[in-house]
Amino acid sequence: MKQWKIYGILVFVMFIWGFNLPAVKYLVSEVRPVTVSAFRIFLASLTVFAILASLRMVRKPTKQEWKFIFLGALLNVVFHHYFLSIGLSMTTSSNAGLILGTGPVITAVLVSLIMRIYPSRLQWVGVLLGLFGVSATVLAAGDGTSGLSFGDAFVFISILAQVFSYLVISKAAKTLDPRLLTAYMFLIGSIVLFIISLIQEPGEIKAFFDVTPMFWLAFFGSGMIGTAVGHMLYNYSVGQAGPSKAAIFMNLNTLFTLVGSSVFLGEVISSRHIFGLVLIVGGVIFGSGAAEDMWRKHKLKKSPS
Template sequence: MKSSKIYGILLFVMFVWGVNVSAMKYLTMDAAPISMSAIRILLASIVVFLLLKPFGLVRRLTTKEWGYVWLGGLLNVALHHALMSSGLSLTSGANTSLIIGTTPLVTAVLSSFLLRTVPNALQWIGLVLGLSGIAIAVIFSGDGTQHLSWGDAFIFFSITSQALSFIVILKAKRTIDPRLLTAYMFLVGAIMLAISGVILEPNGFATIPFNNLTFVAVLIGSGAVATALGHMLYNYAVGQVGPTKAAIFINLNTFFALASAAILLGEPVGWPHYLGLLLVIAGVIFGSGIAEHWLKKSHIES
């Protein structure tokens, strides 16, 4: 698939994930976070399997592939979603948006150590621009961080776990389609989350308000669209362009998260958000390799 289509997929995923930050914040206000996540991820697993079945992509895995599934399920699903949902219940959406924006940097650093794929100069410029845009949009918006909390730490460890999982996905895609890998990871991750919920949140499943139609609708939307479709497409993109370039688009996640909060929650949007958006877009252009492609193209034409 052409790079332009992959980047279009990543842009769509960032929009969905940005809206999902507000959705998850809402869900954690009314239910035990880990228990709620177990149900949401199980729903996501079912949806992905149903989407892949008509295309003949569902198959049995080898012993080695199951190893990738369990490791990816632990990092990308169980730890990532348990820490993310727990962190959202303890910190603000603004703090969460800012910390999520560090995912590209965390991914680049981990990749440089584990895969020996150190980002080039243009990619580092992209990271700096993107993170600068995030910082301006969050800190100067009036919703900035007043202090760091356990919730902030949970969010950071959540994106660190996710960054590690991208490397697992990159290795696993040699023999297994990343979309099928996503379905199996969600399945084992949901099992891990359910067990954790029973241990850490006694009667946690009883707190989930299934009689609240709004809650159920948000839960289904979050699980089926943001988690199932979003992660399936993102993991596919990781397999196509690599973890570092794909992770740079996480910067857009932050902007969409702030925008959705303004639209859905009525929070004001001012100049910091617009300036932050420009810097984030510039960061994506430099960090994703688009600027490098333009430079090479102009050099050839000249």
């Protein structure tokens, strides 16, 4: 697939995830976080399997691929969603947004150290621009970043686990379609989370009988679109573009989260948000390599044939 189509998919995924975060925040306020995450991710696994079955893409993994599936399930599903759901129930969305924005920097550093894939100077410029943009956007919320908490630490651990999972996904993508990898990871991860919920949140399943219709709308929307479609497309993009380039687009997540919060929660978007948007978009253009691609094409057009 052409690189620009991958970039388009990644922007679309960030849009989905941005609107998904307020939904998850709402869900964990109605049902305790680990329990609701286990069922939400199980729904996501069924959704991905159904989509792939219709495309005749479901197959039995090899022994080597199962190793990647289990490791990916622990990092990308169990650790990431466990700590993220717990963290969201304990911290503000502004703090979570700022911490989520560190993902591209962590990814770039870890990929450089572990896989020895070194970003160019322009891509490092993009990483820094994106980080500044995320900071400016979140700080526009006022005092949302004051006072770090255990919730902030849990969100950071969730991002760290997710970054490591991208390295696993990138390796597994050589033989196993990342979309099928996503389905298996969700299935195994949801079972592990359900076992944890029985120990940590006994009897919480009863809470599902007391929720409102709005809860079920958010639950199915988050599970089937935000989690299933979002992660399926993102993991596919990681396999195509690599973890560093794909992670750059995570900067847009904070922006779309604020837009979603404005639409659903009535929060105001200020001029500082617009300033952050400019930096974030610039960071994505430079960090993804799109600026270098455009410059190369420009030079090719100018060079004599």
